[in-house]
Amino acid sequence: MFGNVYGLDLGTYEIKVYDKKQDMLWKEKNVIAIANEKTIFSVGDDAYAMFEKSPLNVEVIFPMKEGVISHFYNMQYLLENLIKKERHFARGSKYIVAVPTDVTEVEKRAFYDLVVHSSARAKEVRIVERGIADAIGLGLDVQQSPGLFVVNLGAETTELSILAYGGVVLNKMLKFGSVSLDHAIINSVRYNQEFLIGHLTAEQLRMTFGLQSNPESDSLSVAGRNLLTRIPEQKSIPMSLVHAAMKGLMKHCAHEIHALLERTPPEVHRNIKKDGIYLTGGLANLKGIDSFIENSLGIKVHITAEPEFCAANGLKKIIGSKELMKITYSMLDENYRWMR
Numbered sequence: 001m002f003g004n005v006y007g008l009d010l011g012t013y014e015i016k017v018y019d020k021k022q023d024m025l026w027k028e029k030n031v032i033a034i035a036n037e038k039t040i041f042s043v044g045d046d047a048y049a050m051f052e053k054s055p056l057n058v059e060v061i062f063p064m065k066e067g068v069i070s071h072f073y074n075m076q077y078l079l080e081n082l083i084k085k086e087r088h089f090a091r092g093s094k095y096i097v098a099v100p101t102d103v104t105e106v107e108k109r110a111f112y113d114l115v116v117h118s119s120a121r122a123k124e125v126r127i128v129e130r131g132i133a134d135a136i137g138l139g140l141d142v143q144q145s146p147g148l149f150v151v152n153l154g155a156e157t158t159e160l161s162i163l164a165y166g167g168v169v170l171n172k173m174l175k176f177g178s179v180s181l182d183h184a185i186i187n188s189v190r191y192n193q194e195f196l197i198g199h200l201t202a203e204q205l206r207m208t209f210g211l212q213s214n215p216e217s218d219s220l221s222v223a224g225r226n227l228l229t230r231i232p233e234q235k236s237i238p239m240s241l242v243h244a245a246m247k248g249l250m251k252h253c254a255h256e257i258h259a260l261l262e263r264t265p266p267e268v269h270r271n272i273k274k275d276g277i278y279l280t281g282g283l284a285n286l287k288g289i290d291s292f293i294e295n296s297l298g299i300k301v302h303i304t305a306e307p308e309f310c311a312a313n314g315l316k317k318i319i320g321s322k323e324l325m326k327i328t329y330s331m332l333d334e335n336y337r338w339m340r
Contacts, residue, residue, distance in 0.1 A: 003123070004093040007315025008206050009130070010111065012064045012177070014156040014282070015082065016312040020319050032078045033060050043081045052198045067100040067157040069110045076114055091122045096318055096328055098133040098311045101161050102173035112331045120316055126328040128318060129168055130299050130311050131161025134280045136324060137314030138304055142166055144325075147264075147271030151257060151293075151340050152311070153283035155179050158253060160260050164268050172260055178283045181206055181246050184188055188245035190227070197224040209239045210287025211246060250289070254296035261297075276300030280310035 009020035016027045029048035033041040035058045038309050042050065052058050063075035099111050107129060115125045121187065134150045135142045143166040144146070153158040158174040182202035189195050189202075197205075201222045210218055219236045257277070277299055281291060284307035294301040303308065318324040 005096070005319050006093060007096045007098070007312060007319055008115070009098045009133070009311040009315065010064065010069075010114075012067060012153055012157065012179075014308070015079075016309060018312050018316045018319065020316075023280045025316070028082055028307075030075075030078065031060060031062055031248045032074050033058050034074075035059075040081075041079060043078045044120055049115075052200055053273065065156065067154070067159070067173060068103055069114060072110060072114070076117070079114060094124045094126070095122050096126050096128060097161075098130040099127055100157070101129040101131045101159055101168055101171040106173075109331055124330065126325075126330050127240060128315070128328045129161070129171075130162060131159060131168060131171060132166075132327060133311040133314035133318065134161070135163055135278070135314065136317050137310035137312065138278055138280070138302075140278070142327070145271070147268035148275070149257075149272045151277060151279050151281075153177060153279060153281040153286075154288070155282065158256075158281075158283075158300050160257060162260065162264055162268060162272070170260055170264060171266055172256070174253065174256055175258075176249060177281075178203070178206065178286075180249055181283075182304060184245040184249055185242055188241055189224075189237060192226045192241055193235065193237070195224050195237075196227055196305075197222060197237075205237060205242050206286065207247065209242045210245065210289070211250065211292045212288035213243075214239065247292075250292055250298065254293050257293065258297055260333065261299075273299060276302055279303045280307045282308040284308070321326060 009016040013030055014027050015030050018025050028044040031047040032043045033050050035041040036080060041058050054060050061071060061074055063071040063078055069075050095115050099108050100207040112125050115122050128213035130152060131150050132142055134152055135148055140148055146164055148163040150161045154177045156177045157178045160172045161168060162170040162220060182199050184206055186197055186201040189197055194321050205220060214322040218239045221234050221236045223234055240284050279301060284303050290303050
Protein backbone atom coordinates (compact mmCIF):
# COMPACT_ATOMS: atom_id res chain seq x y z
CA MET A 1 0.00 0.00 0.00
CA PHE A 2 1.29 3.48 -0.88
CA GLY A 3 2.35 5.74 1.97
CA ASN A 4 0.61 8.66 0.29
CA VAL A 5 -0.16 10.08 -3.14
CA TYR A 6 1.17 13.45 -4.33
CA GLY A 7 0.49 15.52 -7.42
CA LEU A 8 3.42 17.65 -8.64
CA ASP A 9 3.15 20.57 -11.05
CA LEU A 10 6.71 21.76 -11.59
CA GLY A 11 6.63 25.21 -13.13
CA THR A 12 9.54 27.43 -14.12
CA TYR A 13 8.99 29.82 -11.20
CA GLU A 14 6.77 27.85 -8.83
CA ILE A 15 6.19 24.29 -7.65
CA LYS A 16 2.60 23.34 -6.84
CA VAL A 17 1.90 20.18 -4.83
CA TYR A 18 -1.27 18.31 -3.92
CA ASP A 19 -1.04 16.11 -0.80
CA LYS A 20 -3.80 13.48 -0.76
CA LYS A 21 -3.40 12.46 2.90
CA GLN A 22 -3.77 16.06 4.11
CA ASP A 23 -6.08 16.98 1.21
CA MET A 24 -4.29 20.26 0.67
CA LEU A 25 -2.55 22.25 -2.08
CA TRP A 26 0.60 24.26 -1.45
CA LYS A 27 3.12 26.10 -3.56
CA GLU A 28 6.72 27.25 -3.22
CA LYS A 29 9.08 29.24 -5.44
CA ASN A 30 11.23 27.09 -7.72
CA VAL A 31 14.47 28.82 -6.73
CA ILE A 32 17.78 27.89 -5.11
CA ALA A 33 20.49 30.22 -3.75
CA ILE A 34 24.11 29.03 -3.91
CA ALA A 35 26.96 30.66 -1.99
CA ASN A 36 30.53 30.65 -3.30
CA GLU A 37 29.47 28.50 -6.28
CA LYS A 38 29.15 25.33 -4.18
CA THR A 39 27.28 25.78 -0.89
CA ILE A 40 23.47 25.70 -0.84
CA PHE A 41 22.43 28.88 0.95
CA SER A 42 18.62 28.64 0.81
CA VAL A 43 15.80 27.21 -1.31
CA GLY A 44 12.19 27.99 -2.26
CA ASP A 45 10.52 31.16 -1.01
CA ASP A 46 13.54 32.01 1.16
CA ALA A 47 15.82 31.94 -1.89
CA TYR A 48 13.38 34.00 -3.98
CA ALA A 49 13.37 36.69 -1.28
CA MET A 50 17.05 37.21 -2.17
CA PHE A 51 16.39 37.60 -5.91
CA GLU A 52 18.10 40.81 -7.13
CA LYS A 53 19.14 41.54 -3.53
CA SER A 54 21.76 38.86 -2.87
CA PRO A 55 25.43 39.64 -2.02
CA LEU A 56 28.07 39.08 -4.71
CA ASN A 57 29.04 35.63 -3.40
CA VAL A 58 25.45 34.30 -3.56
CA GLU A 59 23.88 33.30 -6.89
CA VAL A 60 20.11 32.86 -7.16
CA ILE A 61 19.27 30.12 -9.68
CA PHE A 62 16.03 28.94 -11.25
CA PRO A 63 16.67 25.22 -11.93
CA MET A 64 14.06 25.11 -14.68
CA LYS A 65 14.32 26.98 -17.96
CA GLU A 66 11.50 27.43 -20.48
CA GLY A 67 9.41 24.66 -18.95
CA VAL A 68 12.07 21.94 -18.70
CA ILE A 69 14.74 21.02 -16.16
CA SER A 70 18.01 22.80 -16.98
CA HIS A 71 19.93 22.18 -13.71
CA PHE A 72 19.01 18.61 -12.79
CA TYR A 73 21.01 18.23 -9.56
CA ASN A 74 20.03 21.68 -8.29
CA MET A 75 16.40 20.85 -9.04
CA GLN A 76 16.74 17.51 -7.27
CA TYR A 77 18.28 19.16 -4.21
CA LEU A 78 15.54 21.78 -4.19
CA LEU A 79 12.78 19.17 -4.40
CA GLU A 80 14.36 17.07 -1.65
CA ASN A 81 14.59 20.08 0.66
CA LEU A 82 11.02 21.15 -0.01
CA ILE A 83 9.98 17.58 0.72
CA LYS A 84 11.68 17.73 4.12
CA LYS A 85 10.67 21.30 4.90
CA GLU A 86 7.65 20.98 7.18
CA ARG A 87 5.90 18.72 4.67
CA HIS A 88 7.01 15.33 6.01
CA PHE A 89 6.62 13.45 2.75
CA ALA A 90 6.15 9.74 3.38
CA ARG A 91 8.63 7.45 1.67
CA GLY A 92 7.23 4.79 -0.63
CA SER A 93 4.55 7.15 -1.93
CA LYS A 94 3.01 7.47 -5.37
CA TYR A 95 3.56 10.62 -7.48
CA ILE A 96 1.58 11.98 -10.42
CA VAL A 97 3.65 14.58 -12.30
CA ALA A 98 2.22 17.11 -14.79
CA VAL A 99 4.71 17.64 -17.62
CA PRO A 100 4.77 20.07 -20.57
CA THR A 101 2.98 18.65 -23.59
CA ASP A 102 5.29 19.84 -26.37
CA VAL A 103 8.64 18.48 -25.14
CA THR A 104 10.69 15.44 -26.11
CA GLU A 105 10.29 12.09 -24.39
CA VAL A 106 13.84 12.47 -23.02
CA GLU A 107 12.84 15.77 -21.37
CA LYS A 108 9.75 14.06 -19.92
CA ARG A 109 12.02 11.32 -18.60
CA ALA A 110 13.99 13.98 -16.70
CA PHE A 111 10.84 14.80 -14.69
CA TYR A 112 10.40 11.09 -13.97
CA ASP A 113 14.03 10.62 -12.90
CA LEU A 114 13.87 13.73 -10.73
CA VAL A 115 11.32 12.10 -8.42
CA VAL A 116 12.42 8.47 -8.72
CA HIS A 117 16.02 9.23 -7.72
CA SER A 118 15.25 11.74 -4.97
CA SER A 119 15.29 10.98 -1.24
CA ALA A 120 11.51 10.62 -1.43
CA ARG A 121 12.10 7.04 -2.68
CA ALA A 122 8.92 7.00 -4.71
CA LYS A 123 7.05 3.71 -4.99
CA GLU A 124 5.57 4.72 -8.35
CA VAL A 125 5.74 7.77 -10.63
CA ARG A 126 3.16 8.42 -13.32
CA ILE A 127 3.06 11.17 -15.94
CA VAL A 128 0.22 13.25 -17.38
CA GLU A 129 0.39 16.08 -19.92
CA ARG A 130 -0.16 19.47 -18.29
CA GLY A 131 -2.80 20.47 -20.86
CA ILE A 132 -4.92 17.48 -19.84
CA ALA A 133 -4.39 18.16 -16.11
CA ASP A 134 -5.41 21.80 -16.70
CA ALA A 135 -8.63 20.80 -18.45
CA ILE A 136 -9.55 18.36 -15.68
CA GLY A 137 -8.79 21.04 -13.08
CA LEU A 138 -11.16 23.37 -14.93
CA GLY A 139 -13.92 20.80 -14.47
CA LEU A 140 -14.18 19.99 -18.19
CA ASP A 141 -15.19 16.55 -19.43
CA VAL A 142 -11.86 15.72 -21.04
CA GLN A 143 -12.72 12.12 -21.93
CA GLN A 144 -16.01 12.87 -23.71
CA SER A 145 -15.47 16.33 -25.18
CA PRO A 146 -14.97 16.46 -28.99
CA GLY A 147 -12.80 19.58 -28.73
CA LEU A 148 -11.12 21.74 -26.08
CA PHE A 149 -8.49 24.47 -26.33
CA VAL A 150 -6.44 25.13 -23.19
CA VAL A 151 -3.80 27.89 -23.09
CA ASN A 152 -1.44 27.66 -20.10
CA LEU A 153 0.30 31.03 -19.67
CA GLY A 154 3.33 30.53 -17.44
CA ALA A 155 6.50 32.37 -16.47
CA GLU A 156 8.68 31.53 -19.46
CA THR A 157 6.43 29.42 -21.66
CA THR A 158 2.89 29.31 -22.98
CA GLU A 159 1.51 25.85 -23.71
CA LEU A 160 -1.22 25.56 -26.33
CA SER A 161 -3.14 22.29 -26.08
CA ILE A 162 -6.01 21.17 -28.30
CA LEU A 163 -7.70 18.14 -26.75
CA ALA A 164 -10.41 15.70 -27.81
CA TYR A 165 -11.75 12.54 -26.18
CA GLY A 166 -9.04 12.35 -23.50
CA GLY A 167 -6.06 12.87 -25.82
CA VAL A 168 -3.94 15.63 -27.33
CA VAL A 169 -4.83 16.51 -30.94
CA LEU A 170 -2.37 19.37 -31.43
CA ASN A 171 0.02 21.18 -29.14
CA LYS A 172 2.67 23.85 -29.24
CA MET A 173 4.95 25.48 -26.69
CA LEU A 174 5.73 29.18 -27.12
CA LYS A 175 8.78 30.80 -25.53
CA PHE A 176 6.56 33.50 -24.09
CA GLY A 177 5.37 34.22 -20.57
CA SER A 178 5.34 36.74 -17.75
CA VAL A 179 9.14 36.96 -17.82
CA SER A 180 8.98 38.00 -21.51
CA LEU A 181 6.57 40.81 -20.61
CA ASP A 182 8.81 41.93 -17.74
CA HIS A 183 11.84 42.09 -20.04
CA ALA A 184 9.82 44.14 -22.52
CA ILE A 185 8.82 46.59 -19.77
CA ILE A 186 12.45 46.92 -18.57
CA ASN A 187 13.69 47.61 -22.11
CA SER A 188 10.90 50.09 -22.84
CA VAL A 189 11.49 52.06 -19.63
CA ARG A 190 15.22 52.07 -20.29
CA TYR A 191 14.85 53.28 -23.88
CA ASN A 192 12.09 55.86 -23.34
CA GLN A 193 12.88 57.09 -19.83
CA GLU A 194 16.65 56.44 -19.62
CA PHE A 195 15.84 54.73 -16.34
CA LEU A 196 16.92 51.24 -15.25
CA ILE A 197 14.52 49.09 -13.23
CA GLY A 198 14.82 45.50 -11.98
CA HIS A 199 12.73 42.44 -12.79
CA LEU A 200 10.73 42.64 -9.55
CA THR A 201 9.85 46.28 -10.31
CA ALA A 202 8.81 45.35 -13.85
CA GLU A 203 6.64 42.61 -12.37
CA GLN A 204 5.03 45.18 -10.06
CA LEU A 205 4.27 47.46 -13.04
CA ARG A 206 2.82 44.55 -15.04
CA MET A 207 0.57 43.38 -12.22
CA THR A 208 -0.54 46.92 -11.28
CA PHE A 209 -1.52 48.09 -14.77
CA GLY A 210 -2.36 44.85 -16.59
CA LEU A 211 -3.74 45.37 -20.09
CA GLN A 212 -6.69 47.53 -19.04
CA SER A 213 -6.85 51.31 -18.93
CA ASN A 214 -7.40 52.84 -15.49
CA PRO A 215 -7.87 56.62 -15.54
CA GLU A 216 -7.70 56.76 -11.73
CA SER A 217 -4.14 55.40 -11.69
CA ASP A 218 -2.31 56.22 -14.90
CA SER A 219 1.23 56.12 -13.46
CA LEU A 220 3.25 54.45 -10.71
CA SER A 221 6.32 55.73 -8.89
CA VAL A 222 9.07 53.09 -8.71
CA ALA A 223 12.71 52.87 -7.63
CA GLY A 224 15.50 52.51 -10.15
CA ARG A 225 18.68 54.12 -11.44
CA ASN A 226 18.91 57.20 -13.62
CA LEU A 227 21.15 56.20 -16.53
CA LEU A 228 22.31 59.77 -17.10
CA THR A 229 23.36 60.60 -13.55
CA ARG A 230 23.96 56.97 -12.44
CA ILE A 231 22.15 57.84 -9.21
CA PRO A 232 19.32 55.74 -7.68
CA GLU A 233 16.03 57.62 -7.57
CA GLN A 234 12.24 57.35 -7.75
CA LYS A 235 10.53 57.90 -11.08
CA SER A 236 6.89 57.93 -12.20
CA ILE A 237 6.28 55.36 -14.97
CA PRO A 238 3.18 56.01 -17.13
CA MET A 239 0.66 53.24 -17.69
CA SER A 240 0.68 53.90 -21.45
CA LEU A 241 4.38 52.98 -21.62
CA VAL A 242 3.79 49.67 -19.83
CA HIS A 243 0.80 48.82 -22.04
CA ALA A 244 2.74 49.58 -25.22
CA ALA A 245 5.60 47.34 -24.07
CA MET A 246 3.31 44.38 -23.40
CA LYS A 247 0.83 44.59 -26.25
CA GLY A 248 3.33 43.80 -29.01
CA LEU A 249 4.18 40.46 -27.38
CA MET A 250 0.54 39.77 -26.56
CA LYS A 251 -0.42 40.27 -30.21
CA HIS A 252 2.20 37.70 -31.21
CA CYS A 253 0.79 35.26 -28.64
CA ALA A 254 -2.75 35.77 -29.99
CA HIS A 255 -1.43 35.21 -33.53
CA GLU A 256 0.11 31.86 -32.50
CA ILE A 257 -3.15 30.77 -30.86
CA HIS A 258 -5.01 31.64 -34.07
CA ALA A 259 -2.44 29.79 -36.22
CA LEU A 260 -2.83 26.57 -34.20
CA LEU A 261 -6.59 26.91 -34.31
CA GLU A 262 -6.48 27.10 -38.11
CA ARG A 263 -4.63 23.77 -38.22
CA THR A 264 -7.27 22.07 -36.08
CA PRO A 265 -9.47 19.37 -37.66
CA PRO A 266 -12.94 20.76 -38.61
CA GLU A 267 -14.99 18.76 -36.07
CA VAL A 268 -12.69 19.74 -33.22
CA HIS A 269 -12.53 23.35 -34.45
CA ARG A 270 -16.33 23.59 -34.48
CA ASN A 271 -16.59 22.61 -30.82
CA ILE A 272 -13.82 25.03 -29.79
CA LYS A 273 -15.59 27.89 -31.58
CA LYS A 274 -18.75 27.01 -29.68
CA ASP A 275 -17.21 26.53 -26.22
CA GLY A 276 -14.33 29.02 -26.40
CA ILE A 277 -10.74 29.03 -25.19
CA TYR A 278 -9.69 28.38 -21.58
CA LEU A 279 -6.77 30.30 -20.02
CA THR A 280 -4.77 28.81 -17.13
CA GLY A 281 -1.38 29.46 -15.53
CA GLY A 282 -0.12 32.36 -13.44
CA LEU A 283 -0.09 34.91 -16.28
CA ALA A 284 -3.83 34.36 -16.75
CA ASN A 285 -4.20 36.57 -13.64
CA LEU A 286 -3.03 39.56 -15.70
CA LYS A 287 -5.85 42.09 -15.70
CA GLY A 288 -7.57 42.36 -19.08
CA ILE A 289 -5.78 39.43 -20.73
CA ASP A 290 -9.05 37.59 -21.42
CA SER A 291 -10.59 40.64 -23.12
CA PHE A 292 -7.41 41.23 -25.14
CA ILE A 293 -7.30 37.68 -26.54
CA GLU A 294 -11.06 37.58 -27.04
CA ASN A 295 -11.00 40.81 -29.08
CA SER A 296 -7.96 39.63 -31.05
CA LEU A 297 -9.47 36.26 -32.01
CA GLY A 298 -13.21 36.82 -31.92
CA ILE A 299 -13.65 33.75 -29.70
CA LYS A 300 -15.01 33.59 -26.16
CA VAL A 301 -12.24 33.31 -23.54
CA HIS A 302 -12.73 31.78 -20.07
CA ILE A 303 -10.64 32.24 -16.92
CA THR A 304 -11.32 30.46 -13.64
CA ALA A 305 -10.44 31.67 -10.14
CA GLU A 306 -6.80 30.92 -9.24
CA PRO A 307 -5.81 29.77 -12.75
CA GLU A 308 -2.27 29.03 -11.53
CA PHE A 309 -3.67 26.04 -9.58
CA CYS A 310 -5.62 24.49 -12.48
CA ALA A 311 -3.03 21.77 -13.20
CA ALA A 312 -2.62 20.99 -9.49
CA ASN A 313 -6.41 20.78 -9.06
CA GLY A 314 -6.48 18.48 -12.08
CA LEU A 315 -3.90 16.24 -10.43
CA LYS A 316 -6.08 16.20 -7.31
CA LYS A 317 -9.08 14.99 -9.34
CA ILE A 318 -6.97 12.39 -11.16
CA ILE A 319 -5.67 11.02 -7.86
CA GLY A 320 -9.24 10.69 -6.58
CA SER A 321 -10.60 8.89 -9.67
CA LYS A 322 -9.70 5.42 -10.96
CA GLU A 323 -11.18 6.35 -14.34
CA LEU A 324 -9.10 9.50 -14.72
CA MET A 325 -6.01 7.66 -13.52
CA LYS A 326 -6.13 5.74 -16.82
CA ILE A 327 -5.08 8.96 -18.58
CA THR A 328 -1.72 8.86 -16.78
CA TYR A 329 1.16 6.58 -17.75
CA SER A 330 4.43 5.29 -16.39
CA MET A 331 7.70 5.69 -18.24
CA LEU A 332 8.40 2.07 -17.32
CA ASP A 333 5.52 0.96 -19.53
CA GLU A 334 6.26 -1.14 -22.61
CA ASN A 335 6.32 1.95 -24.87
CA TYR A 336 9.23 3.42 -22.88
CA ARG A 337 11.33 0.32 -22.42
CA TRP A 338 14.10 1.83 -24.57
CA MET A 339 14.52 4.61 -21.99
CA ARG A 340 15.31 2.35 -19.01
